[in-house]
Amino acid sequence: MSGIVAAAVEGSRPGVNITIFVVFVLITLVIVFRASRDTRTAADYYAAGRAFSGPQNGIAISGDYLSAASFLGIAGAIALYGYDGFLYSIGFLVAWLVALLLVAELLRNTGKFTLGDVLAFRMRQRPVRAAAATSTLTVSLFYLLAQMAGAGVLVSLLLGVSGDLGQNLVIAVVGAIMIVYVLVGGMKGTTWVQIVKAVLLIVAAAAMTVWVLAKYGLNLSSLLQDAVDHGGKTGAKLLEPGFKYGKNETSKLDFLSLALALVLGTAGLPHVLMRFYTVPTAKEARRSVVWAIGLIGLFYLFTLVLGYGAAALVGPEKIAEAPGKENAAAPLLALELGGPLLLGFVAAVAFATILAVVAGLTITASASFAHDVYANVIKRGRVDSKSGEVRVARITAVVIGAVAIVGGILAKNQNVAFLVALAFAVAASANLPTILYSLFWRRFNTSGALWSIYGGLAVTIVLIVFSPAVSGAPTAMIKSADFHWFPLANPGLVSIPVSFLLGWLGTVLSKEHDEQKYVEMQVRSLTGAGAEKAVRH
Numbered sequence: 001m002s003g004i005v006a007a008a009v010e011g012s013r014p015g016v017n018i019t020i021f022v023v024f025v026l027i028t029l030v031i032v033f034r035a036s037r038d039t040r041t042a043a044d045y046y047a048a049g050r051a052f053s054g055p056q057n058g059i060a061i062s063g064d065y066l067s068a069a070s071f072l073g074i075a076g077a078i079a080l081y082g083y084d085g086f087l088y089s090i091g092f093l094v095a096w097l098v099a100l101l102l103v104a105e106l107l108r109n110t111g112k113f114t115l116g117d118v119l120a121f122r123m124r125q126r127p128v129r130a131a132a133a134t135s136t137l138t139v140s141l142f143y144l145l146a147q148m149a150g151a152g153v154l155v156s157l158l159l160g161v162s163g164d165l166g167q168n169l170v171i172a173v174v175g176a177i178m179i180v181y182v183l184v185g186g187m188k189g190t191t192w193v194q195i196v197k198a199v200l201l202i203v204a205a206a207a208m209t210v211w212v213l214a215k216y217g218l219n220l221s222s223l224l225q226d227a228v229d230h231g232g233k234t235g236a237k238l239l240e241p242g243f244k245y246g247k248n249e250t251s252k253l254d255f256l257s258l259a260l261a262l263v264l265g266t267a268g269l270p271h272v273l274m275r276f277y278t279v280p281t282a283k284e285a286r287r288s289v290v291w292a293i294g295l296i297g298l299f300y301l302f303t304l305v306l307g308y309g310a311a312a313l314v315g316p317e318k319i320a321e322a323p324g325k326e327n328a329a330a331p332l333l334a335l336e337l338g339g340p341l342l343l344g345f346v347a348a349v350a351f352a353t354i355l356a357v358v359a360g361l362t363i364t365a366s367a368s369f370a371h372d373v374y375a376n377v378i379k380r381g382r383v384d385s386k387s388g389e390v391r392v393a394r395i396t397a398v399v400i401g402a403v404a405i406v407g408g409i410l411a412k413n414q415n416v417a418f419l420v421a422l423a424f425a426v427a428a429s430a431n432l433p434t435i436l437y438s439l440f441w442r443r444f445n446t447s448g449a450l451w452s453i454y455g456g457l458a459v460t461i462v463l464i465v466f467s468p469a470v471s472g473a474p475t476a477m478i479k480s481a482d483f484h485w486f487p488l489a490n491p492g493l494v495s496i497p498v499s500f501l502l503g504w505l506g507t508v509l510s511k512e513h514d515e516q517k518y519v520e521m522q523v524r525s526l527t528g529a530g531a532e533k534a535v536r537h
Contacts, residue, residue, distance in 0.1 A: 020348040027132040031192045032185035041211040045186035045390045046113040046367045046395060054284040058291020060191045060276050063198030064360045066299060068353045076326025077305020080316050082238030084245050089300035090185040091259045095266035100289040106439050106525040108276045108285035115270055116372035123446040135430040136270040140365035143423040144358055148408025153352045175405035181359040182397045190359045197356040203382045204349045204485030205302040209338050212309035234369050254488045261492030265424030267286040273366040278444055282528045309333055331452035366396035422464050428454035429495040433503045442518050444507050451506025456499030463491035
């Protein structure tokens with residue numbers, strides 16, 4: 001794939017790109033080292049001392065949420081599929097309303113560091129924490145693999161690196177820098193990296209959006225017409241629904257399933273949920289989600305212009321023939337607009353995007369293992385927060401980083417879309433039903449939580465393994481075999497209702513019931529009485 005990089009980004013200057021990368025890494029490393037001076041306790045390492053304001057955390061959430069898939073993938077999907085590509089943006093944005101209305105404030109009041117804290121409040125600690133940690137690690141690992149594998153192809157494309165060895169080296173470097181961020185800076189350092197990245201990403205997208213619109217006299221209609229005119233045989237379809245997902249009834253159901261996973265999965269993503277603990281109060285948690293919705297919504301409006309701009313100025317055929325295909329749309333548009341210098345800046349932003357997201361995922365996974373499994377399951381709560389729990393979290397971060405590097409290298413030539421789909425589907429199937437039941441259903445108990453988490457996890461993975469995403473389709477991960485029997489590439493339409501059903505069934509079949517604990521949880525979740533406060537140094 002990377003052997004034809006020169007043809008894809010003709011005019012690119014890898015030296016300029018590498019220089020901008022190095023400058024960004026050096027600046028963020030300085031920020032991380034400065035942030036690390038205040039990291040003394042578990043609350044500092046996991047939750048940044050709960051010292052970030054709502055707006056700061058909102059910017060960081062947008063930095064955590066807007067991955068390389070958002071910047072490159074959605075712009076490319078719009079360039080190639082038009083209306084159907086923009087539906088991704090709609091799904092990702094609407095998902096935040098679920099997080100704002102049902103999860104953010106209540107979760108901040110009830111928990112301390114992780115998803116396991118919320119579930120363990122009114123249930124048996126050890127089994128529920130083990131289940132929550134299993135789900136968190138599964139979601140984080142698949143998300144990490146997708147990001148790392150994408151890093152290999154993307155950065156190799158933009159740097160002009162060719163050959164397997166070059167891509168492997170890029171993945172290893174991304175992993176090593178990410179491990180340093182997490183080890184040294186903890187959540188505080190990672191948050192500042194995400195804030196810097198979010199600002200860079202939104203500024204870059206805004207500049208390119210204005211640049212594209214300026215070429216058409218700030219007239220969106222002219223831009224859309226030009227995209228149709230330069231779209232070749234399929235140009236007219238760019239403005240019509242159903243170009244990608246309307247071919248048959250199965251493809252329509254597949255889109256519905258994907259949309260359901262995106263909308264409900266966001267409120268169950270562990271690395272997003274953990275961000276609510278970095279603010280001092282529930283009010284700030286709510287403000288942070290409002291800020292995130294505003295910034296993310298603005299960014300997705302930019303992707304509409306960038307996608308159709310790439311279709312008009314670069315052309316769908318050139319994008320489809322480039323290494324990385326639709327992922328190359330935004331870089332090729334940058335090269336068309338501002339030459340090698342703008343391409344270098346966009347490349348740096350894409351690199352920053354990957355680094356920030358993998359750092360957030362790694363600290364979430366390491367915190368879940370150290371806090372839920374080590375401190376509360378293995379040590380039964382008898383562990384020193386500094387010398388024990390945080391040390392284990394740092395060791396876990398190194399292990400997860402190493403696994404992510406190896407996994408990214410092994411998966412770099414595979415179709416990684418199913419990894420992201422699996423992460424969202426698992427979050428929507430295993431995490432969200434349990435969170436909602438725990439917060440709102442008086443009768444819910446430990447048995448229901450375990451049935452919902454483990455059952456949702458198992459059903460989701462089985463359906464993905466036997467879906468067209470893995471085998472039996474031209475875009476499948478394993479092209480040489482066909483063992484699929486489930487028709488949908490994303491299992492959300494089936495796995496999410498099944499997980500809710502399993503949570504209900506496990507609850508009603510168990511006699512366990514603690515009315516008092518539910519009342520306590522309701523009071524805390526709605527009022528914040530007894531919730532963790534900010535730690536000031």
